[in-house]
Amino acid sequence: MPILYYVTHPQVQVDATVPVPEWGLSDVGRARAVAMLDQPWVGSIRRIVSSAERKAIETAEILASHVGLAVDVRERTHENDRSATGFLPPLEFEAVADEFFANPRKSVRGWERAMDAQHRIVSEVRAVLGTHDAGDIAIVGHGGVGTLLLLSLGGREISRDADQPAGGGNYFAYDIGVRHVIHGWRPIDRLEQP
Numbered sequence: 001m002p003i004l005y006y007v008t009h010p011q012v013q014v015d016a017t018v019p020v021p022e023w024g025l026s027d028v029g030r031a032r033a034v035a036m037l038d039q040p041w042v043g044s045i046r047r048i049v050s051s052a053e054r055k056a057i058e059t060a061e062i063l064a065s066h067v068g069l070a071v072d073v074r075e076r077t078h079e080n081d082r083s084a085t086g087f088l089p090p091l092e093f094e095a096v097a098d099e100f101f102a103n104p105r106k107s108v109r110g111w112e113r114a115m116d117a118q119h120r121i122v123s124e125v126r127a128v129l130g131t132h133d134a135g136d137i138a139i140v141g142h143g144g145v146g147t148l149l150l151l152s153l154g155g156r157e158i159s160r161d162a163d164q165p166a167g168g169g170n171y172f173a174y175d176i177g178v179r180h181v182i183h184g185w186r187p188i189d190r191l192e193q194p
Helices: 027-036 054-067 090-102 114-130 143-153
Strands: 003-008 045-050 071-073 136-141 170-175 180-187
Touching: 003 143, 027 054, 045 054, 054 071, 054 136, 090 143, 114 136, 114 143, 143 170, 143 180
Parallel strands: 003 136, 045 071, 045 136
Antiparallel strands: 003 170, 170 180
């Protein structure tokens, strides 16, 4: 059965003067994305979908170049909309993210509600899978909506308990045929030991 690999972009070049969706990968993030190419599942990918945010596209392009595929950019797979606050210092961001997950029906400081972001990413992934013929697929995106997707696929309520580890650059696997989460978040640049 085909497998969906949801991949989050790794570390970015933070610049408070640039809108967050336009941030690109940092040198560390780029190195981690290249290290991802050693993952055993990478060779099975037959389609690559990406958020339109620059950091996701850059990650997807590294993967696509390696496996000889084009990147299908899907606007609606973007991260939860945080444009109301723009850049927040790390400690403040984490506090607001905690509220975002804890109160999914509430817009926290003008952010897109978690329940709306979840509905959007789940709907978009269903649309992608509805047009996918065969083989494994990688969707490259973001930690917030990726966590919301993982929770939905696993039949769990919205919470931060399933959030990816800090720094990004993680992936989870989902069996499309039997509709089952194979595993939760794992780092893209660390091979699992047998």
